[in-house]
Amino acid sequence: MSETEDKSKAEEKSERIWDKIGRPFPKWKRQILERTRPHKTLHYWVNKAFEELLAIRIIRFIVQLSAFLVLFYAGIVFVLGYDPLIGTVLGGIGWLIPIFGYIPLPFDMPQGSAQGTGIGYFDMIQFMGQQGIFPYIAVGVILVVPILVGRSFCGWICPFGFVQDLFALTPIRKRYPSKKWDERLKSIKYVILFVVLFLVAWLGTWTFLGAIGVINPVLAENFRAAVTTPFATAFWATINPSGVFFVILPYLYLNGVVSPILTAWNPPFIAWGFPMYIRLGFLIVILLMALFMMRPYCRYICPTGALMGLVGQFSFLTVSRSATECLGPTCDSPRCKQACPVGIDVMAKPFGPIHDSECILCLDCVAKCGHDSVKVEYG
Amino acid sequence: MNRRAIAIAILCIGLAALAFGISIGQHEIVRSWLQVFSDAYAPFFPQPIPP
Ligand code: SF4
Ligand code: SF4
Numbered sequence: 001m002s003e004t005e006d007k008s009k010a011e012e013k014s015e016r017i018w019d020k021i022g023r024p025f026p027k028w029k030r031q032i033l034e035r036t037r038p039h040k041t042l043h044y045w046v047n048k049a050f051e052e053l054l055a056i057r058i059i060r061f062i063v064q065l066s067a068f069l070v071l072f073y074a075g076i077v078f079v080l081g082y083d084p085l086i087g088t089v090l091g092g093i094g095w096l097i098p099i100f101g102y103i104p105l106p107f108d109m110p111q112g113s114a115q116g117t118g119i120g121y122f123d124m125i126q127f128m129g130q131q132g133i134f135p136y137i138a139v140g141v142i143l144v145v146p147i148l149v150g151r152s153f154c155g156w157i158c159p160f161g162f163v164q165d166l167f168a169l170t171p172i173r174k175r176y177p178s179k180k181w182d183e184r185l186k187s188i189k190y191v192i193l194f195v196v197l198f199l200v201a202w203l204g205t206w207t208f209l210g211a212i213g214v215i216n217p218v219l220a221e222n223f224r225a226a227v228t229t230p231f232a233t234a235f236w237a238t239i240n241p242s243g244v245f246f247v248i249l250p251y252l253y254l255n256g257v258v259s260p261i262l263t264a265w266n267p268p269f270i271a272w273g274f275p276m277y278i279r280l281g282f283l284i285v286i287l288l289m290a291l292f293m294m295r296p297y298c299r300y301i302c303p304t305g306a307l308m309g310l311v312g313q314f315s316f317l318t319v320s321r322s323a324t325e326c327l328g329p330t331c332d333s334p335r336c337k338q339a340c341p342v343g344i345d346v347m348a349k350p351f352g353p354i355h356d357s358e359c360i361l362c363l364d365c366v367a368k369c370g371h372d373s374v375k376v377e378y379g
Numbered sequence: 380m381n382r383r384a385i386a387i388a389i390l391c392i393g394l395a396a397l398a399f400g401i402s403i404g405q406h407e408i409v410r411s412w413l414q415v416f417s418d419a420y421a422p423f424f425p426q427p428i429p430p
Contacts, residue, residue, distance in 0.1 A: 136400030143393025147386050314386040355382060 056367040060155065064162040071159045076250050122304040126234035129200035130224065132208030146308045150315030154298060154305055155362035160242040161298055167290035168341070174293050182343055185300045186358065190310075193303035196235045203227055236303060238275075241283035248279070294341035298360065309357030318353035318377050319366055321346060325373035339368035346374060353377050 124138035145153070154161050168174070176182055203224055210220020231238045252272065289296035298305050321336070328347070336346040342358045346365045349356070365374045 133405075135405070136396045136403070137405045140393045140395075140397030140400055143389050143396065147390045147393065311389060314382055314389060316386060 056363045060362060063156050064159075064165065067157045068159040068162045072246065072250075076254070122307060123234060123237070126196065126200050126236065129197075130203040130207065130228065130234070132204045132206075132211055134204075142307060143311055146312035147315055148317070150317045150361050151305065151308045151312040151359060152317065152361040153308065154360035159246065160302075161295065161360070163245065163287070164290040164295050164297060165341070167287060168294045170291050172291050176293055176343060182299075188300050189302055189306040192236070192301065193306040196303055199227075199235050239279055239282055241279070241286045241297065242302075244279045244283045248276070252276075295360075299342055299358070305360075306357075312359075313355050313357040315355070316378055317361060318355060319346075319359065319361065319363065320353040320375050320377040321349065321351055322373045322375060323351035325371055326351070327371055327373075331371065333370060335368040335370065336365040336374050339364040 121135075121138035121141045125135050125142070128135040128138065177185060206215070206220050207224050209215045210217040237243055286297050286301070293299075326347075331347070334347050337348075340346060341362060341364060342360055344354070344356050344358055344365075346354065363376065366376060368374075
């Protein structure tokens with residue numbers, strides 16, 4: 001009895017919502033329209049291809065896994081200073097690595113080494129900025145790439161994102177804080193980003209003033225050294241769990257094979273000791289959290305992702321919810337909303353492209369929608 | 380303001396920054412990094428004879 005009452009109440013409510021947002025075409029009309037649609041657009045074919053393969057998740061997994069292997073191996077090449085596999089069948093994948101300077105890896109290579117300045121543009125910004133050099137290339141890349149492809153790096157390439165995705169595969173029920181707390185915690189990453197950028201700009205200004213002789217250059221250099229010494233080499237590298245995972249742990253495991261590449265790190269940060277335990281503890285906490293929620297580091301902490309999100313919300317590449325296909329509040333299984341690893345309520349967004357700084361373009365919502373409503377869109 | 384207009388503006392600024400960065404030679408930093416990397420491979424490849 002009460003069930004039917006609830007149902008009719010829900011229907012009434014959805015009717016009201018439909019009246020407010022405008023009713024879609026009735027199904028028969030849509031069918032006629034579709035049958036007579038003269039041209040299928042590019043979007044149609046792109047989405048069709050994905051659907052036919054029905055493998056967005058599988059394709060993404062393969063892409064992520066390949067990226068992970070290449071990057072993990074690259075870390076080892078860096079640590080050793082040579083390619084241990086060269087001469088074997090797998091040898092020489094290092095040629096893939098030159099793209100590093102132009103992709104936003106969330107982990108820092110040791111700054112001061114030549115690699116350190118090239119390993120991803122957030123690090124480039126930190127390292128060059130604190131030396132009083134404006135990082136034009138890094139800034140250019142961070143403006144251009146997320147505008148063109150949004151944060152798809154996060155969804156498809158980032159090896160630390162992949163590690164978190166793997167941890168999320170465990171059959172443990174995922175739990176999230178309440179919506180309000182989720183929103184609050186999400187702002188942590190922006191705070192981290194702005195603190196880091198502020199420190200970089202502050203230090204960079206002093207160093208720059210020293211370099212052009214406005215203030216005593218020796219004092220400026222001493223100041224910079226004093227401020228940066230407590231940190232690994234760049235501010236965020238001090239605690240960055242991704243850096244621990246991809247650089248420091250391989251380094252310690254390989255027993256610190258002498259490599260000129262790593263000599264730029266402040267010693268406490270690459271040896272077992274108190275700072276290392278803190279960093280390792282932080283990494284373990286993040287990985288444990290990844291068992292209980294999807295992408296905790298990306299949601300709440302990663303400043304690289306935050307930086308990309310700030311620009312990426314204006315991206316040309318988006319997922320888009322169709323007003324004519326989406327069943328809206330009457331949908332029997334709103335899986336798009338449940339699918340999202342970063343907690344975007346796809347249904348609560350207005351129809352059309354979803355411009356959200358959190359969206360990592362993983363396309364899980366596209367794959368999960370059973371009504372053909374959520375699609376990839378470019379433009 | 381229109382999102383697309385903002386996007387295009389950001390894109391232009393970004394491209395300008397890239398162009399400027401390259402014109403003042405900042406890409407050399409990436410290149411020097413590649414240099415160190417290719418040093419890792421140096422023993423395995425024939426070296427050019429210095430003039
Ligand atoms: S938010 Fe950070 S850690 Fe997460 S996928 Fe993006 S870059 Fe990687
Ligand atoms: S909105 Fe869709 S594409 Fe974006 S992060 Fe969520 S599930 Fe992935």
